Amino acid sequence: MGGRPPGPRSLLLAEVAQATQRLADAGVPSPRNDAEELAAFVHGVKRGELHSVPDPDFDARYWEAINRRVAREPLQHITGRAYFRYLELQVGPGVFVPRPETESVVGWAIDAVRAMDVVEPLIVDLCTGSGAIALAMAQEVPRSKVHAVELSEDALKYTLKNAEGSRVAVHQGDALAALPELDGQVDLVISNPPYIPLTEWEYVALEAREYDPQMALFSGDDGLDTIRGLERTAHRLLRPGGIVVVEHADTQGGQVPWIFSEEEGWADAADHPDLNNRPRFATARKARP
Known part of the structure; x- marks a missing residue:
């Protein structure tokens, strides 16, 4: 040969x-x-x-x-960086590491905002963690005004580092009581909240269970406590016709849209799949009077 x-x-x-x-x-x-x-x-x-x-x-x-x-220390904790859409973010102990499946959630939200007839859309990211969602929205919707809310002081250190030099306004506070000064004005509310049921603790991957902050993972016996609270916050913040986008576990498909019911002032509540065709996030539109 x-x-x-x-x-x-x-x-x-x-x-x-x-x-x-x-x-x-x-x-x-x-x-x-x-x-x-x-x-x-x-x-x-x-x-x-x-x-x-x-x-x-x-x-x-x-x-x-x-x-x-x-x-089983997370890769991102060892390198101190995580990649999300077109961003490189600083991450480490005390902040939730953004996951690839959330990228499809943000992609849907970006398309929804671009389809709005709004010159400078107002966007709120609740439970922002590293700031991944808020920064991606600001980067890919150039004329948007983006607010990011985070309760944890440990996580907020990373939010502020990542948001430095961006147009994202960072606020420390409880997502369920956030930004009353923006009530009725927001075009889109988006969140990747805690949604794992407490009963599922032993089934959570070691990297998440041992290293991600517990408050970013678990939310009541069925995992939906925070989302129920976010439903009222989103309704308060949004203008009529505004949209809410909330990530959830793939096992919660069908449950979350029911939280955004017509009786609570919502329309067009629906679930959407991720890139693996698993239910990943719910959306709804604030009904007009």
Whole structure:
């Protein structure tokens, strides 16, 4: 057979292959992705540039990072960053790490706001955490005015860091009593609230159960306590015809739209699937008088 013999494989790529197997054996859901992300983080390169790291530059701190991930510490806590749509966010202990499934929730909301006949839409993100939703809305709806509300002081540190230099106005406070000065004026209210039933604690992934703040995960025996409160807050904040968008668990499909009932002043309540075709978020429109 002709052709050139394959070149030597870089030490880093060999280590990444070993790390992938270790992570897989530990039950990490995305071992290859995490092994490469940690290698890129430790060596200060992009994932696509890992092959270019010279053997002498291999950093033994890579295995320290892998060991932390084997112990199920979230990837984002190790790197201190999370990616959400077109954003890179600072995250760490005390703040909920944004999940990919929320990106489809925000995508729907962005389309809904763009379809409104409003020059400078007013948007409120309740339970904002890292600020991922609010910042994505501000970035992708350029003339919008966005307010983000977070109760936790620990989470708020990250919200403020991520929102620095943006148009997002950050408020510390209870989402259920937030922003009375905006009552009846808001075009869209969006939230990724806590929605896991307390009875499901043992089934929650270790990364979330041990590292995400409990107040960002659990909400009563059926998981819907906060959403019930948000229903009244959203109705108070929205103008007639304004829209609410609320993320929920895929097992709660069909339950959440009933909270936004016609009797409570809502119209067009509906559930929507995520990219895996699982019920992921509910929307409703504030009925006109």
